[in-house]
Amino acid sequence: MKTLNLKWLWLVLLIVILDQVTKSAASQWLVYNQANPVFPGFNLTLVHNSGAAFSFLRDAGGWQRYFFIVLTTGISIVLFIWLLRLPAGRASLACALALIMGGATGNLWDRLQYGYVIDFIDVYYGQWSWPVFNIADSAITIGALLLIIDAFKKP
Numbered sequence: 001m002k003t004l005n006l007k008w009l010w011l012v013l014l015i016v017i018l019d020q021v022t023k024s025a026a027s028q029w030l031v032y033n034q035a036n037p038v039f040p041g042f043n044l045t046l047v048h049n050s051g052a053a054f055s056f057l058r059d060a061g062g063w064q065r066y067f068f069i070v071l072t073t074g075i076s077i078v079l080f081i082w083l084l085r086l087p088a089g090r091a092s093l094a095c096a097l098a099l100i101m102g103g104a105t106g107n108l109w110d111r112l113q114y115g116y117v118i119d120f121i122d123v124y125y126g127q128w129s130w131p132v133f134n135i136a137d138s139a140i141t142i143g144a145l146l147l148i149i150d151a152f153k154k155p
Contacts, residue, residue: 015102026120043122099143106136
């Protein structure tokens with residue numbers, strides 16, 4: 001039996017709120033592109049990403065903003081419909097979809113408002129550094145991992 005999984009929209013909203021509040025705080029308190037050490041292996045560093053994950057298409061000339069807005073909107077609509085039509089008892093899959101939608105919406109908000117995504121979480125080890133990211137990116141990553149794990153579960 002199918003059910004409307006509207007109860008998972010609280011997680012989407014929570015991710016968007018946490019993402020936007022932390023991005024606002026980072027924009028107000030951090031100096032652009034200046035690392036602020038928190039503890040070894042972790043800095044807060046404000047950067048603006050006009051590309052996608054790992055700054056893909058960052059220097060594409062501006063068209064990528066609209067491409068990512070359309071792509072993200074389309075994916076979010078598909079995920080929303082999938083979530084609504086998901087059978088009862090698929091909590092891990094519903095959680096995965098909600099996390100991805102929340103993260104996508106948080107980054108979409110930035111693209112619409114600023115033309116870029118605000119990133120500020122900077123993780124490194126020695127000379128190795130992960131690309132700077134944000135709460136929305138974290139939610140998308142965790143959601144994608146849960147989606148992969150769910151795909152390998154027995155029905």
